[in-house]
Amino acid sequence: MQHSTSQVVMFTVGMTSIVALLLAGMFTFLKPVHDTNEALYNKKQILGALNAPLEITADNLTDEEVGQYFENVEQLVVNSKGELIEGVKAEDVNMEKEEKKAVEDRQFPVFIMNNKGEKYYILTVRGNGLWDKIWGWVALESDLNTVAGAAFGHKAETPGLGAEIKDNAGWKAQFVGEQIYDKSGEYVSVDIVKGGADPMNKNGVDAISGATVTCVGAAEMIHNGIALYLPYLNSISDSDTKTGQK
């Protein structure tokens, strides 16, 4: 039976109002919970870069444990020149938004973990995978050269191939002990070598078979990403040597 136009309009308006009210209400009510969950999730990912030195598997941590570890984490935000930016928390920096700004205007988050007297600097990097964006956290030891670990995330890489940068613990473990400066003191970052890197090579790890483009993207991401932090890293190493020499 055909309904009249006014009946159709009334039904539509009525249905839309009810649905809109319900969904908007639910969203607003649940927003605090969502935000807490998301913040904790991000913290877990960041801790993933320190799986080796902390002897944990960050993915398996409970929310309380993540909170406890983060009590020992100092959060800083720096700009492209390495100067401190006040008033912003590192965990609130949205790398996706920052990427769209010019380098001079960007904010770079730094997480400094204090574990049993050892300091670890966790840098956030972002790049392009095969299908979409990829990102990562590279942790450096206090010598600002040796890598303490790395963790990665991706938006749409292929499971079993490109997604292994996130899922494969063995592959990520290769980064532990690698160095970002070569023997002559030049910044070379850690490369991801197709066909396998020499075990003696402290500046390269094996790539993932079948994930060439993702690995190329990841290597570039690490290289360019850490390079953006070099002004900050140089400033702290300078001050260390200044204060270290008594």
Added chain:
Amino acid sequence: MAETAVKPQVEEKEPLFGKKEKFLITDPLNDNNPITVQVLGICSALAVTTLVVPSFVMAIAVVFVTAFANLIVSLLRNSIPTQIRMIVQLVVIATLVTVVELTLKALSFEVYKQLSVFIGLIITNCIVMGRLEAFAMANKPWRSFIDGIGNGLGYGLILLIVAAARELFGKGSFAGIQIIGNTDAYFINTTDSVMFGWYANNNLMVLPAAAMFVVGILIWIQRSYNTKLVDIS
């Protein structure tokens, strides 16, 4: 003038769980399975089934959405204007899926991240829309609700079987319990084992195409044993 006694219409009270109701739940599990017989909802069966736990969550989400969408549309079936019938059905489905997404995001962020777009894609799942059109628009609310549950369960059953096969042969685990692999973390360590030293994970199982193969094999097995399905195509 003929006198005909008009028997008063006695409305048969439909039992809550009578034969017909049981049929609505058991039928989609085997004889009328949405994935293997009706061949609906294949897309998410391919994408989500790499691991068992997300598949289980997905199955629950689909049962919930199909059941309640069926219920709501059945309740409204006489008042929905015919001109906007499909649009209204879509709004009902989309609203329910959004409710599921928001709830999941609050309850388990990990699973929410694992399932990402797939929950949203339940809106496009043919099973939901299919049951609304084929059943809910012409049946009473309680029956429609049960039909929704039945079809959701049929879908969930296939999803779990495919996911179990893919996770076991593709990653050597089941629901996160590591069964066979090349490190000590696994129940059967292939590097030490004499019987299973040759075993390596089948990486093809991790790709969506493998789900297609498994579903195909399931359809083959089902039709071989279920005589009612032998001549239907």
